[in-house]
Amino acid sequence: MIYSAWIRQLQSLTIVIFTFIISAQTDVPRPRGVSLSKASLYSPTKDFTCFDGTSTIPFSYVNDDYCDCFDGSDEPGTAACLNGVFYCTNAGHRPQNIPSSRVNDGICDCCDGTDEYATPGTCSNICEELGKEARAKAQQLADLHKSGNHIRLELIEKGNKKRSEMALQLLQLEKDKAEAEIIKNEKEVLKSELEAKENEALQVYRDAEEKDRQRKAELERQQQETEASEQFARFDSNSDGVLTTDEIKVVNVFDKNKDGEVDQEEILHFFGDKDSVNMEDFMSTTWPMVKPLLMLDQGMFRPAVKEEEDDEPEVDEEEETQRVEDTEDVGGDDENIEEIPHDDADEQDVEPEQSRAYDDETQKLIDEATEARRQLTDAERTVREIESNIRTFQQNLEKDYGLQQEYATLDGQCLEYEDKEYIYKLCLFQKVTQKSKNGGMEVGLGEWGEWAGREGNKYSVMKYTNGMACWNGPSRMSIVNINCGLESKLTSVTEPFRCEYKIELTTPAACDDSNLTQEATHDEL
Numbered sequence: 001m002i003y004s005a006w007i008r009q010l011q012s013l014t015i016v017i018f019t020f021i022i023s024a025q026t027d028v029p030r031p032r033g034v035s036l037s038k039a040s041l042y043s044p045t046k047d048f049t050c051f052d053g054t055s056t057i058p059f060s061y062v063n064d065d066y067c068d069c070f071d072g073s074d075e076p077g078t079a080a081c082l083n084g085v086f087y088c089t090n091a092g093h094r095p096q097n098i099p100s101s102r103v104n105d106g107i108c109d110c111c112d113g114t115d116e117y118a119t120p121g122t123c124s125n126i127c128e129e130l131g132k133e134a135r136a137k138a139q140q141l142a143d144l145h146k147s148g149n150h151i152r153l154e155l156i157e158k159g160n161k162k163r164s165e166m167a168l169q170l171l172q173l174e175k176d177k178a179e180a181e182i183i184k185n186e187k188e189v190l191k192s193e194l195e196a197k198e199n200e201a202l203q204v205y206r207d208a209e210e211k212d213r214q215r216k217a218e219l220e221r222q223q224q225e226t227e228a229s230e231q232f233a234r235f236d237s238n239s240d241g242v243l244t245t246d247e248i249k250v251v252n253v254f255d256k257n258k259d260g261e262v263d264q265e266e267i268l269h270f271f272g273d274k275d276s277v278n279m280e281d282f283m284s285t286t287w288p289m290v291k292p293l294l295m296l297d298q299g300m301f302r303p304a305v306k307e308e309e310d311d312e313p314e315v316d317e318e319e320e321t322q323r324v325e326d327t328e329d330v331g332g333d334d335e336n337i338e339e340i341p342h343d344d345a346d347e348q349d350v351e352p353e354q355s356r357a358y359d360d361e362t363q364k365l366i367d368e369a370t371e372a373r374r375q376l377t378d379a380e381r382t383v384r385e386i387e388s389n390i391r392t393f394q395q396n397l398e399k400d401y402g403l404q405q406e407y408a409t410l411d412g413q414c415l416e417y418e419d420k421e422y423i424y425k426l427c428l429f430q431k432v433t434q435k436s437k438n439g440g441m442e443v444g445l446g447e448w449g450e451w452a453g454r455e456g457n458k459y460s461v462m463k464y465t466n467g468m469a470c471w472n473g474p475s476r477m478s479i480v481n482i483n484c485g486l487e488s489k490l491t492s493v494t495e496p497f498r499c500e501y502k503i504e505l506t507t508p509a510a511c512d513d514s515n516l517t518q519e520a521t522h523d524e525l
């Protein structure tokens with residue numbers, strides 16, 4: 001306690017030095033490290049209240065090199081508080097706020113050297129010099145913005161024109177769409193009408209086809225029947241109308257496993273549990289099992305032969321037009337197996353619809369319906385194309401092209417940048433791509449996303465997202481920083497983080513005088 005009281009007394013002595021050193025650059029008396037705007041908060045005639053309101057201390061405690069306030073507001077001119085703020089006027093250049101912990105630390109932070117007042121001579125005042133440089137730079141920037149602003153104004157004019165033209169075009173497209181839809185509806189009606197007629201005419205052909213199919217099926221059935229009864233007669237050696245096990249035992253084709261005899265198992269297979277089969281059983285059960293074996297033994301299905309008429313064929317032993325030798329299967333004799341008759345005339349009757357010949361009237365109806373279908377397809381395509389154009393126009397009209405449409409004419413403009421390895425391409429408001437100079441495919445580094453500048457300067461940064469997936473990582477994306485320049489060009493492309501690209505773009509669209517003022521204000525601390 002004694003020690004701290006002694007320190008406090010000692011510090012009081014320095015108050016004169018610390019507290020009442022009035023800034024040389026201004027008439028307003030204020031403690032060291034206090035800005036003009038805060039001077040009124042430090043009144044030597046009153047106690048001082050910490051900025052956070054937590055305590056009130058005698059004014060003599062301000063800048064006494066002892067930290068009394070939690071927020072460090074009592075020690076703006078010393079390094080006593082870790083969180084204090086020291087203000088340097090930097091006359092001739094920009095004023096600055098530095099952490100008061102840097103006061104008298106041997107390092108010159110302020111260009112006027114006031115932060116190192118304990119060791120006069122350590123820091124010289126270089127504010128004039130810096131200020132001059134900064135002013136020259138600012139002037140250059142102002143000049144650039146001024147020249148660029150002319151171009152920007154042109155861009156604004158063109159941008160607004162483009163947008164109003166687009167709005168008009170959109171209106172026109174809506175009208176076109178309405179008309180195209182009327183045409184489409186008409187074509188639909190026409191198509192239905194003509195297709196109904198076409199269908200009616202074709203039904204005649206379809207009916208004929210169906211009749212023909214049924215006739216052929218019947219013919220086929222009859223052929224099967226004839227064939228089966230012939231074979232039955234052949235196997236039924238005593239011609240008693242019943243095929244017995246004894247009769248089939250001597251016919252090789254019933255020897256399914258080709259072991260030289262027709263055994264019980266084989267008889268069971270062909271006759272079921274019966275000792276004999278009549279013609280009816282034979283046709284329905286035995287013949288369908290025997291026929292494939294017979295044909296297999298012959299080594300083939302027989303080639304087609306001509307049939308006299310497409311009527312029910314009258315086939316008997318004498319009239320058989322062709323016979324195929326069957327030396328082994330049917331009892332090993334020379335008996336022939338009749339070939340399955342084939343209706344040659346049928347082939348002309350059923351042809352694929354496309355190649356079928358129609359009568360002139362039907363063909364005319366088909367042609368008219370085909371043309372109506374084609375016209376409807378065209379009309380539908382036209383509507384779709386107009387709709388797609390409408391969508392594009394709507395999307396473009398919804399895009400944010402800056403406060404005054406200054407970026408509108410840049411939409412779709414592509415700019416390239418080459419480094420050692422890649423060629424980068426930014427198509428504004430569309431996408432960013434990267435192509436290796438060693439070949440290979442183009443890699444998408446992002447599609448137009450949004451403006452992403454900080455508050456108050458939204459149009460200074462563009463974000464392109466959802467690029468090609470990074471190997472084992474997220475989608476590639478690109479950030480485009482925009483600065484004023486007399487022409488639109490990319491001045492640098494880097495990849496500060498893997499698959500995150502940083503692009504510097506200059507464009508006259510960003511040469512905005514009011515922006516410049518904002519920036520300048522921002523720099524004034």
Ligand code: MAN
Binds near residue numbers: 443498
């Ligand atoms: C490619 C390029 C690079 C990227 C890697 C990630 O080589 O797109 O920019 O860093 O892929 O695998």
